[in-house]
Amino acid sequence: MNTTWKAWALCAALALPLYAHAADDALVKRGEYLAKAGDCIACHTAPHGKPFAGGLPMTTPMGAIYSTNITPDAQTGIGEYSEDDFKRAMREGVAKDGHNLYPAMPYPSYAKVNDDDMHALYAYFMNGVTPVKQANRESDIKWPLNMRWPLKFWNMAFLDKGVYRDKPGKDVAWNRGAYLIQGLGHCGSCHTPRGVAFQEKALDESGSAFLTGGLLDNWFASNLTGEHNVGLGRWSEADVAQFLKTGANQHASAFGAMASVINNSTQAMTDADVAAMSRYLKSLPSAGGSGGAAYAYDAKATKVSLTRPANDAGARVYTAYCMHCHGVDGRGFAPMLAPLAGNPNVLEKDPSSLINVTLNGTEDLVIGGIPAAYPMPKYASVLSDQQVADVVSFIRSGWGNGAPAVGAGEVGKIRKVTVK
Template sequence: MALFALAVSAAPASAPDDALIARGAYLAKAGDCIACHTAPRGIPFAGGLKMDTPMGAIYTTNITPDPDTGIGRYTEVDFARALREGIAKDGHNLYPAMPYPSYAKVKDDDAKALYAYFMHGVDPVKQPNRASEIPWPLNMRWPLKLWNAVFLDTKVYADKPGKDATWNRGAYLVQGLGHCGSCHTPRGVGFQEQALDESGPAYLSGAPIDNWFASNLTSEPNAGLGRWSTADIALFVKTGANQHASAFGSMTDVINHSTQWLETDDANAIAHYLKSLPAAGGSGMPPYHDDPHGVPTSLAIPANDSGAKVYATYCMHCHGSNGRAFAPLLAPLVGNPAVLEPNPTSMINVTLNGTQALVINGLPDAYPMPKFSSVLTDQEVADVLTFVRSHWNNASTAVSASEVVKLREATAHAPK
């Protein structure tokens, strides 16, 4: 950090040029800063979003340039230290819900552009920060210094030798500003990401988070991206849907506020990097085999199977009798990685609570998944998901009613 401090000024001598602010605005979208630092129906970047942690709820902070309640008094050095080391201007440690272990990789020029944007491209908002709901003594911050000493790698991203420029650009975006590992990498006993880049076998292999399961982004052939082409991945990054799947849960926010705005070259770079990751996670089952000429499951007549009955009544009209739907307009269930994922959390959650619409270039998705929490019983949800996960060569695990009960209770009071 001392070396970085020599590379930036202690305070801006004058307003930066428009190009630097515009670059910072682009990078803020790449980092999806608005998603965490904006409360539901709140003012952008003014903070107040509630985030549940194992120790209690915390609230995101105001990062507008208001001098009293925001970051208006931060110097460029202060800003970079908070961004990359998780240390606020007054010296207190930020909780690693702020993905500074990923942002530590952000290069100097990009940190400078981000600072220019937040100081000169964002309107100041006077909104005091909310105290956390973590009880004493768990709310003491000094243990975070020990956490950082053990788990924080402060090295800025450096291009990997032997890799082309596109791969390195994709790796930088995924590992750094995109902070994909914050959701998609399993956590260890200290709530740390088990790996921060492809050198760790758990990196981006999927993880439970906020009553969802963040998908496997490795080349695992069933629950991961092994059957996706580079073009498939790039299309998903830009639109949230492709021939294999559609975004759901918090990934919808990522698409709506962040990745759809990436330059095409950056979206392609991310796809190129993700496609290079070796397979990890998943079920260990043989690779999914799609058989478009196989005998489709018959739903034309009433079935004895409860799951088939529920599917025929509530699901078939959108997803089709053969589970193929009309991708990318409507998500297919045949070979869908979320269907093949051993952990059924996302399938249960999206069935109970639906998902918000993807909004691409200002146009909302015409057919977002509706919620069925008030329509289907716990057993019916379990039955229909078991049906989906066991038909059309999906060969995934069954879902129990007790798993549905747990998710229903956990999401009953979630903010809408």
């Protein structure tokens, strides 16, 4: 028995380090998943840059700022951050040296992330990310607007430091979806309008402006409430889940920054988490929008397009450049080619996204490693400002869409700041 006990003790002693290592690996893996849920790589990786090394420019009304190096490099990254330093940066927007981060970093959302998830994220960034020695770039904001001490007062006014607490009366899936949407997903950072101090006008469903859509970097992030025309009112939970997993469904396709979210974040999330997010979003009441009548298809624009020659300038551009993908009837070939008839992004009062996507096309959606077959091409070098205005106006008025027309001046403004 003594020999047996010694053998067991030796095996146990040898197994303990292996078990501890396995537990650490599991924690790092969980942190990697959470980092994908937070889409950290999208903002902290510059085009053709190394992952998480920063340098991505972000446009603000005061000038461009550049994302920071969050690899565990000790000199230029966050390698010297303690876990408390990490949590403070994530939840309060304060770096290790005490300087305030600009609220382009969605720390008002990350403030809701619980301690267990913060611990896993810290484990991942310290142990699962390759260190990159790359100095951070100063912003293009000129003095005195580049001073950061006023951000302390911004935080006092707009930062809620409480982590997410489950709402009583709501089921597990709803609360999980709310936690992901409001916290790591930081959906409100783009999809909630901002006030004069660049603050989100609401941080959860208790505010009427929450997720009603917002203009950011010359794209209009769409309304995610139950609004019937420009929101998710006509979408089912399955439609929302399909969009988050693949970037397209029967109603719309992803473009702008949302394509990056699909590529780097939501497609990698579990079906259960995506279903929970869909459940939460579909629970939001109608808010925002124009308050007009519910969308109804109208075939008049199809007849105009089929007239030979078309007597509408926008219809002429549409038949030459758009009809083969989006259909003469505007209904497209979803989910591969987006419909324009009844598309919430077309019905939206703000035309920025339609102008931008016509000029600059879309980033390829890459689902499961396979690029989308028919990405939206760029037309900036092909169409004049007037032609873009004509075709966008035709689309926005056609097939019952009933959205306001667009002028060449609006196109010119977006062309000037987005076309390289």
